[in-house]
Amino acid sequence: MRRHQTAKPMRRCIACRESKPQDELMRFTVQNGGLRADGAIPAEGRGFYLCRDRDCIDAAIKRKAFNRALRRSVDADEVARVIDEAFNNN
Ligand SMILES: [Zn+2]
Incomplete structure (x- = not known):
């Protein structure tokens, strides 16, 4: 299948390592020590897609792919909860 070249920024999923247009991915960042799902405007800070x-x-x-992406150890249960919440809201 041929695909059009687009100027959309590509980002890589930390799980399957595929590059996809940013708007097809969910972004998460660590802020004030807690993980949160980003909205339309990406927040500052280290994050992952x-x-x-x-x-x-x-x-x-x-x-626990996010630990490597964030360069820190985060609580897996907490991360799972935030990701689940974001996924169910989309
Ligand atoms: Zn993926």
């Missing part, structure tokens, strides 16, 4: 896909979410949580 995930596909809007249950498989990628589960894989990221299972492998």
Whole structure:
């Protein structure tokens, strides 16, 4: 399948490592020590991207892929809760 070249910024999912247009991914950042889902305007700070896909979410949580992306250890249960919430709101 041929795809048009677009100027959309591409970002990589931390679970499947595929590059996709930014607006197809969910972005999360750590702020004030807690993880939160970004809205339309990305927040400052270290963050990561995930596909809007249950498989990628589960894989990221299972492998704790976000610890590497954030360069710090975060509570996996807390991360899973924030990601789930964001996924269910979309
Ligand atoms: Zn993915």
